[in-house]
Amino acid sequence: MRGPGHGHGRIAAQGDPGYTKPMHEMGIAIEIYRTCREAVQEHGEGRLRHVKIAVGELSAVEPDLLSFGWEAVIADTDDEGAELEVEFRRADQRCPNCGESKDRSEGSWFRICPDCGAPLEVRGGDELDVLEVSFEAVENGAPEEQ
Numbered sequence: 005m006r007g008p009g010h011g012h013g014r015i016a017a018q019g020d021p022g023y024t025k026p027m028h029e030m031g032i033a034i035e036i037y038r039t040c041r042e043a044v045q046e047h048g049e050g051r052l053r054h055v056k057i058a059v060g061e062l063s064a065v066e067p068d069l070l071s072f073g074w075e076a077v078i079a080d081t082d083d084e085g086a087e088l089e090v091e092f093r094r095a096d097q098r099c100p101n102c103g104e105s106k107d108r109s110e111g112s113w114f115r116i117c118p119d120c121g122a123p124l125e126v127r128g129g130d131e132l133d134v135l136e137v138s139f140e141a142v143e144n145g146a147p148e149e150q
C-alpha cells in the first residue's frame with residue numbers, strides 16, 4: 005500500500021536542513037507495530053487494542069515522540085485507536101564498593117558513587133521491549149468487499 009507523500013507540513017526548523025530527517029522514534033514505532041502484528045497473527049486475526057512497551061532511559065528513545073510516531077503509524081489501519089502504553093525504566097546504577105543502587109553524584113556527568121567515588125556499574129536502562137499486546141479477535145467470515 006502506498007501512502008500519501010511525506011514531508012508536507014512545516015515541521016522543519018528554518019534554515020536547518022538537517023532537521024528534516026525523519027525522527028528516530030518513527031522507525032521504532034514502525035518496528036513495534038510490526039512486532040505487534042506478528043504477535044496478533046500468531047493467534048489468528050485481530051485488531052490491536054493496547055500495547056505496552058518498556059523504554060529504558062538509556063535507549064535514546066523519547067517516549068512522547070514515540071507515542072506521536074505510534075499514532076502516525078496506526079492511522080488509517082484497522083488498528084487505529086490502539087493505545088501505546090510506555091513504561092519508562094531507569095537504569096540501575098550500582099556501586100561495587102557500597103553494594104547499593106545509587107544516583108550519580110549531584111551535578112556530575114559521570115556515573116560516580118556519591119558516597120565513595122567509585123565508578124558505578126550500570127545495569128538495564130537500555131530496554132526497548134514489547135511487554136504486552138492485547139487485541140480483539142475479529143470474526144472470520146465477514147466479506148471483505150462490498
Ligand SMILES: [Zn+2]
Pocket residue numbers: 099100101102103117118119120121122
Ligand atoms: Zn560507593
